[in-house]
Amino acid sequence: MGRKHTPFTSLSRRKRRAKTLHIKNLIYRERDRLGGIFFDECDQVAALASGRWTWSDIIFLSQDPAIFWNAEIITANVAFADAVEDIAFNEAFSKLNAAETQQEMHLDFTPDVSSNGKRWLRKPALKYPQFDGLTFNDFIDKRALEIARDNPPAIYCGYRILPGYASGIGLQIVVEADRLNRAVIETAIADFRARGERNWISDVPARVCYSDKTICTPLKIKE
Template identity: 50%
Template sequence: MSLHRKHRNFTSLSRRCRRKKVLALKNLIHKERYRCGGLFYDECDISQYDNPDRVWGWSDIYFIGRDPAEFWNAEIITAQVAFNDAVESRAFDEAYGLLSEQERDSEFQRETRPDYNANGEIVSHTLIDRQSKGYRAFGGLTFSQYVQKREEEIARDTPPEVHRRYQYLHGFTYGLGLRIIVDVTSLSQQVIEEAITDFRLRGECEWCSPECVSFET
């Protein structure tokens, strides 16, 4: 079998093959029902978030679709995580765009040193820490300092809009890709189950709430 065939998109597989994968996931969900509740499967240790002081902001979950030959490979995140991701991405892209090509190469170049075993053989490489460099485009600030500065300014002055939503993610080799944004402070088994139930009631279609999530404190 060619290497390409080993990584075919889930949607390109035969219906028989997809049904087989759905059945395997269904059995796994049933097996792990004592831990995940029986509606979805999550590889992470959910019990670690029983502590109210720990915020569960995102998770990768799997659940069965309405079609017996489909299941969903979903990223579920809180609106706050989605907001932070948008702010960080905008600040990074802005900083990256202000640097010249030569400055980018210098900033993101990674140097390593070899690690040897007792026989003098290279067994690994260790990343060498480099001193951060200030740039004229950033008013003398380093890349990370400028990004942090812009994150604070963006969040305060031009905050991105975040909506509750179900968004398809294409090209997955394991299941159908989906991104779920929920307006809660922290995830929980109940929150995930309610999101899955609502997604199914909406026909497992993409959806975006017309109302923005409020982050006012």
Template identity: 40%
Template sequence: MKRNADEYGGLFTSHLVLDEPGRPDLYNQWFDFYFPGLDRFTIWNATIVSARKAFWDAAHELAYQRTAAMLTQAEYAAESIMEFEPAEVSNTGKILSYRLIERKELQYEQFDGLTFAEQWTKLESEIVREAPPTIHESFRLDRSYAYGIGLHVILDVDVIDRIAIEQAITQFREIGETDWQAANPVARERLPVVSEKEDLESINI
């Protein structure tokens, strides 16, 4: 961490680029980083997301579940099929690589003629506007990681930058480096009224 202190400030390190010049705030809604525990032996392998990003992820997953639930088992299985064909073949006839076969997306009567992807996108937008999921600031430990102890952080900030990450580390240490969830949810006015896809499409890069 000392080696990367000029880039990350000294409290944490990462393999990702932080505070990239010219990068829109909408692309700075999450970050992976590492920092030592108070015992100086534990390595926290952390992912931090903004409340906005957590909200979008929750709406995205909920829309997928609801869309999938509208299909029969056979229809859902058909949506999951991936077929490949040889892409490169050696002079001796050995297949060196494969490519995914593009298939025509199926349209469904229960989706009013929309495809699975179109219905998923439609429901996601509706959920964001009409039935927004509840998001809490939180710290959640994950001991399944091979390197260090996993830590999932949700923080109500406009952008994930060095200040936000340092704030999260300080708060995590103050609560005793344990699981925690805020008593009150993030205020609705702090969360988006459009889906992540819609918001990203509005950016002209």
């Protein structure tokens, strides 16, 4: 049997404080690489060099010594892309009948005859008349571009606390920046703390553009 999932917030304060101390030590050990405010497994040198660092999973300490935050930080552009692609996917999905839905939700493979059956290839994607002869995925890509251009959803920066995490308290951070770097992350953490470590959403929509390119290359870090 698998281990029971125990939310961090349901632990005793003593246990939460012990886990937070472990995170504090981890952040301290990585201070030369990351500055001592947060921990991130992302290879920041590679991410910065790419010019496309737009999301990271980070952990940082609360002002409460028995709490640490397990956060996803993304740019507003990533949040915009997620929203646009969700709309496009739902629209495409609604146009499929039951049989077509079954087909798209299951991967079908066929033997590669050139490898004597030792290798399998995915069957070609089906094209649908309701998508003007496009495949399911190609239609989603097309509609995402159209939605981003013609009817873009508003994106608001801020902080959203996510309950139920086993490691720390979950948090999503959306920042208005073209890409991430240490200064952007540290500024977001400082602002979150200054606002009392609570849910907060800006009342001004972020400026966004649409791109499907994101990067965050993880490192293997010993805890």
